Amino acid sequence: MPRILIVDDEPTILNLLNKILTGQGYDTTPASNGEKALQLLESEAYDLMISDINMTPINGMELLRKASKSYPDMGVIMLTAYGTVGTAVEAMKEGAFDYITKPFKLDELVLTVQRALEYNNALTENKDLKARLEHREQLEGIVAESPGMRKVCDMIERVAPTSATVLVYGESGTGKELVARALHHYSPRKDETFMAINCAALPAQLMESEMFGHVKGAFTGATSTKAGLFETAHGGTLFLDEISSMPLEIQSKLLRVLQDKQVRKVGGSDHSEVDVRIIAASNEKLENLIEQGKFREDLYYRLSVISIDIPPLRKRPEDILPLVDHILRKELGTDTELPMLDHETQNILDNYNWPGNVRELENTIQHALAFVQDGTINKNTLPAKIVDTVEEGIRSGVITDRREMFKGKSLKAFLHEKEKEFLQKTIESMNGDKEKAAEELGISLATLYRKLPQNTKKPV
Numbered sequence: 253m254p255r256i257l258i259v260d261d262e263p264t265i266l267n268l269l270n271k272i273l274t275g276q277g278y279d280t281t282p283a284s285n286g287e288k289a290l291q292l293l294e295s296e297a298y299d300l301m302i303s304d305i306n307m308t309p310i311n312g313m314e315l316l317r318k319a320s321k322s323y324p325d326m327g328v329i330m331l332t333a334y335g336t337v338g339t340a341v342e343a344m345k346e347g348a349f350d351y352i353t354k355p356f357k358l359d360e361l362v363l364t365v366q367r368a369l370e371y372n373n374a375l376t377e378n379k380d381l382k383a384r385l386e387h388r389e390q391l392e393g394i395v396a397e398s399p400g401m402r403k404v405c406d407m408i409e410r411v412a413p414t415s416a417t418v419l420v421y422g423e424s425g426t427g428k429e430l431v432a433r434a435l436h437h438y439s440p441r442k443d444e445t446f447m448a449i450n451c452a453a454l455p456a457q458l459m460e461s462e463m464f465g466h467v468k469g470a471f472t473g474a475t476s477t478k479a480g481l482f483e484t485a486h487g488g489t490l491f492l493d494e495i496s497s498m499p500l501e502i503q504s505k506l507l508r509v510l511q512d513k514q515v516r517k518v519g520g521s522d523h524s525e526v527d528v529r530i531i532a533a534s535n536e537k538l539e540n541l542i543e544q545g546k547f548r549e550d551l552y553y554r555l556s557v558i559s560i561d562i563p564p565l566r567k568r569p570e571d572i573l574p575l576v577d578h579i580l581r582k583e584l585g586t587d588t589e590l591p592m593l594d595h596e597t598q599n600i601l602d603n604y605n606w607p608g609n610v611r612e613l614e615n616t617i618q619h620a621l622a623f624v625q626d627g628t629i630n631k632n633t634l635p636a637k638i639v640d641t642v643e644e645g646i647r648s649g650v651i652t653d654r655r656e657m658f659k660g661k662s663l664k665a666f667l668h669e670k671e672k673e674f675l676q677k678t679i680e681s682m683n684g685d686k687e688k689a690a691e692e693l694g695i696s697l698a699t700l701y702r703k704l705p706q707n708t709k710k711p712v
């Protein structure tokens with residue numbers, strides 16, 4: 253049971269917090285000032301501290317500083333009066349997980365506490381996982397050369413060991429299911445079931461019985477009692493794909509299951525306990541759907557304890573060619589020699605904007621493999637649409653050729669460096685006499701000054 257230390261010098265607030273959090277099943281210890289808190293911290297270990305900022309003689313910030321230094325594994329949430337958010341932000345810089353403004357809403361408090369504890373769990377358990385992953389360059393089967401994808405992999409490593417609900421965002425074909433499977437694979441549930449349901453593919457009634465099961469005779473066609481995905485995935489992970497398409501009535505039912513950790517079959521009256529980790533995916537921001545009344549806000553809060561954003565492929569060009577290698581390997585197996593990609597083809601793949609993301613790249617490579625000759629993937633093996641789009645884009649200036657641009661830039665920078673080195677060396681060899689150096693170099697003194705960095709401009 254998580255242990256929470258609550259610190260506030262206002263007795264009413266202290267009691268209120270204590271009552272709420274005890275009611276949520278936490279093991280709480282109240283402290284009426286910073287000194288008492290420090291004493292308690294010395295004698296006992298806590299998972300979380302919730303502290304008011306405005307206290308005397310030791311104020312909340314000082315307490316926070318001492319706690320982050322001596323007890324870095326403990327999460328801290330700060331309480332702040334309305335209108336002093338500046339201090340709260342300061343507190344987060346000092347290592348607080350989050351802050352809550354007074355007066356606070358009950359569910360806001362409960363949720364923030366829940367997140368802080370889950371985050372801390374993730375950090376602690378992450379240490380074990382890190383050790384296991386130490387010798388591995390990347391998570392199995394996920395190409396991640398770009399900073400954007402590295403961040404996604406870091407998140408996977410951090411949250412996989414927990415049971416926290418994760419919401420995965422990404423355009424179509426970016427790898428949402430791949431991430432969901434990795435979260436399962438690197439979790440303690442890896443030997444249990446991973447079940448997936450596509451919420452966009454089923455009509456409401458079917459989805460309900462699919463998820464929660466039904467009893468015999470619950471509706472026409474229900475000839476026998478059937479377990480739902482929640483029961484089947486008990487102990488494992490349930491992946492709710494395209495959650496944005498889930499009808500509101502199912503959303504309410506799902507919320508209840510998440511809160512009570514129990515399911516009731518359609519048409520049935522018995523409840524059964526379920527322990528399932530939920531991972532949801534969406535290619536639309538759920539916040540927008542909440543505004544349109546299409547998604548329940550309370551469900552959103554439950555699902556988005558942790559969210560992972562997968563950037564579209566066009567925003568991480570570093571991944572394109574490594575992905576091509578990975579896809580070729582997957583298609584051809586380990587025993588076959590991989591075909592080469594000529595320069596022009598690499599250029600086209602690099603410059604296309606991949607609206608269908610990694611899936612589209614996979615299809616493109618499969619297409620190319622069907623046409624490949626002499627072990628080389630050239631432009632003629634690519635789908636015409638892709639070649640045309642890139643060539644037309646470069647002609648009209650819509651696409652700037654990334655590879656050429658990069659090359660040009662780095663060459664310019666390189667020459668600039670070399671020139672500077674050469675000028676400095678010549679000046680040195682003339683004992684610092686710039687006039688002589690200019691003469692030696694065959695340029696005017698003015699040109700020499702222009703080419704030198706600012707600080708050496710003054711004549712000696």
Ligand SMILES: Nc1ncnc2c1ncn2[C@@H]1O[C@H](COP(=O)(O)OP(=O)(O)OP(=O)(O)O)[C@@H](O)[C@H]1O
Pocket residue numbers: 393394395396401422423424425426427428429430431535575578610611614
């Ligand atoms: N970073 C990556 N490394 C290796 N393979 C990847 C990567 N990202 C995606 N893929 C591959 O691309 C294909 C599409 O990925 P996935 O099905 O997970 O995407 P998705 O976001 O769920 O797509 P959709 O929105 O269409 O359901 C899969 O074959 C997956 O293995």
Ligand SMILES: [Mg+2]
Pocket residue numbers: 428429493
């Ligand atoms: Mg998918």
